């Protein structure tokens with residue numbers, strides 16, 4: 001399979017990582033993909049997760065929904081969480097992140113028609129959201145090797161109306177044409193993409209999606225992400241915004257934040 005074409009809007013690091021993922025898909029054991037070095041390095045945080053179970057077990061609907069939703073699938077051979085072996089570190093971390101978004105915005109997944117996810121990694125959030133009761137259309141936008149990995153993973157773990165796009169025009173076209181209730185998700189992803197691509201996507205997201213769910217590191221390859229997202233929020237005046245620091249995902253060199261948006265008419 002060829003390398004990512006020159007005309008993709010992608011930063012140098014993600015060009016390398018996605019080519020590594022493609023090489024792994026051609027040469028390594030895909031049934032063990034969550035243990036590939038490039039996946040562990042780019043997608044898994046090193047945090048201890050005992051406290052996440054403490055948090056999740058207090059979330060409303062833990063017994064009726066969340067407990068079952070965080071049961072891990074064996075696909076990709078994820079490492080079980082020591083403190084909660086029926087789940088994995090990454091799945092618990094994604095669930096913890098999602099629980100904050102849902103609590104702050106009061107968004108109800110069962111009422112959503114469409115979800116647009118930018119940079120969903122191997123598809124962990126997409127699977128989790130379906131297990132929590134979402135039954136609408138789910139569109140994944142990512143680089144081609146990641147989409148292939150998502151398709152491998154999600155076709156084995158989820159029954160849903162899921163599509164995969166790497167063409168920016170097609171993705172923004174769908175966003176702009178959106179008529180139902182929708183969410184845009186970009187966790188630790190759009191903050192790692194070139195400014196031109198962010199602008200194109202976020203301009204389409206603004207006023208066309210109902211809920212916005214972003215997480216980001218304040219610095220990435222010289223980007224001042226906090227300044228960039230503050231500028232975006234200032235333009236998107238139809239939303240009520242919450243920036244929330246994520247001390248648990250902060251490193252010695254940069255901070256992490258959630259950015260949650262919901263339509264102003266809901267407040």
Ligand SMILES: C[S@@+](CC[C@H](N)C(=O)[O-])C[C@H]1O[C@@H](n2cnc3c(N)ncnc32)[C@H](O)[C@@H]1O
Nearest residue numbers: 009010014119120121142143146187188189193
């Ligand atoms: C750090 S991973 C985060 C994955 C997942 N959202 C998570 O929280 O674990 C970054 C994601 O953004 C995607 N990404 C990075 N640059 C991109 C670009 N220029 N266009 C599309 N997707 C991109 C990567 O392929 C990957 O899926």
